[in-house]
Amino acid sequence: MPAQPHVEAYFDPATFTVSYVVHDPATLQAAIIDPVLDFSSRNARTSTKSADKLLGYVHTKGLKLKWLLETHAHADHLSASHYLRDRTGAPVVIGAHITDVQKVFTSLFEAEDVAADGSQFDRLVNDGDTLPLGEFEIRVLHTPGHTPACVTYLIGDAAFVGDTLFMPDYGTARSDFPGGSAEVLYRSIRKILALPGDTRMFVGHDYLPEGRHDFRWETSVAEQNAGNVHINKGVSKGEFVAMRRARDAQLEAPLLILPSLQVNIRAGALPPPTANGHVYLRLPVNSI
Known part of the structure; x- marks a missing residue:
C-alpha cells in the first residue's frame, strides 16, 4: 500500500473547523472530510463560500x-x-x-421528515470497514465518546480523528453531549494512540491555547502520546475521566449547536420548506 496520501487543509476561522481534501497522487482519486456550510447566526443566512473553495481545489488539481x-x-x-x-x-x-x-434530535426538533435510520446518508460505516480510494484504502475506526457516531478515517499514514483529539497543547473532545461518555472516549483515544507513532494525525478543530499564536491541525501519534495535556501516556483512565467530567461541567453549549444538529442529522440538508415557502430552523427553549 502507498504510504502517504496528499492532504490539503482548509481552516474556517468562524467555527475553528478544519476541512480536508485528501487524494491519492497516483490516481487522483479524492475524498473531502468534514466540509463546512457557512452560516450567519445574525440573520440565518447560509453561504457556500467555504465549500466552493474545496470544489475549486478539486477542479484545479483535476481530482476525481x-x-x-x-x-x-x-x-x-x-x-x-x-x-x-x-x-x-x-x-x-x-x-x-x-x-x-x-x-x-429528531425528537427534540420534532423533525418529522427525518427517519432515524441513517437513510439521509449514502453509506453507513462500522469499525473495520474499508472504502477504496485509488491505490489506498480508507479504513474506518469507530471512536465514540464525544458522540456515539464518531469515527476516525485512516488513509495510508494519515488519521483523520474529527473532534476526538485536538492538538497536544489543547487536549481532547468534550464528552457531555447526548450519548457521550468520558470512559468510552478514553478507550477510543487509546485505540487511536495505539497506531504507529509516525502516523500523521489531522484534527477537526484548532482553538488557540494560551501561549500559542498560530493555528495548527497536523500532529502525530507519537507527539500525542508524549505530550497531550489531557491524555499522554502517563494519564490513567480514572484521572482522565475525572478531568474530563470536571472540564465539561464548565463548558457552554457550542454557539451553533441548535442549527447545526438540525442540518447535520439530515446529512447537510436544510429542513423542508413550510407551506409559505420558507425554511425554518427551530430553537427549542430551555431544552439543552
Whole structure:
C-alpha cells in the first residue's frame, strides 16, 4: 500500500473547523472530510463560500472526488455535504451510529421528515470497514465518546480523528453531549494512540491555547502520546475521566449547536420548506 496520501487543509476561522481534501497522487482519486456550510447566526443566512473553495481545489488539481466523509454529526458547524453531493454526485459517508444521534434530535426538533435510520446518508460505516480510494484504502475506526457516531478515517499514514483529539497543547473532545461518555472516549483515544507513532494525525478543530499564536491541525501519534495535556501516556483512565467530567461541567453549549444538529442529522440538508415557502430552523427553549 502507498504510504502517504496528499492532504490539503482548509481552516474556517468562524467555527475553528478544519476541512480536508485528501487524494491519492497516483490516481487522483479524492475524498473531502468534514466540509463546512457557512452560516450567519445574525440573520440565518447560509453561504457556500467555504465549500466552493474545496470544489475549486478539486477542479484545479483535476481530482476525481469519490467520497464525502463525515467524522460525526457536528454540533459546532453546519455540514456542506448535501451541497457537495448535489454538485458532484459523490456519496456521503458517516458512522453507522448516526442513528443513535438522530433518535435524540429528531425528537427534540420534532423533525418529522427525518427517519432515524441513517437513510439521509449514502453509506453507513462500522469499525473495520474499508472504502477504496485509488491505490489506498480508507479504513474506518469507530471512536465514540464525544458522540456515539464518531469515527476516525485512516488513509495510508494519515488519521483523520474529527473532534476526538485536538492538538497536544489543547487536549481532547468534550464528552457531555447526548450519548457521550468520558470512559468510552478514553478507550477510543487509546485505540487511536495505539497506531504507529509516525502516523500523521489531522484534527477537526484548532482553538488557540494560551501561549500559542498560530493555528495548527497536523500532529502525530507519537507527539500525542508524549505530550497531550489531557491524555499522554502517563494519564490513567480514572484521572482522565475525572478531568474530563470536571472540564465539561464548565463548558457552554457550542454557539451553533441548535442549527447545526438540525442540518447535520439530515446529512447537510436544510429542513423542508413550510407551506409559505420558507425554511425554518427551530430553537427549542430551555431544552439543552
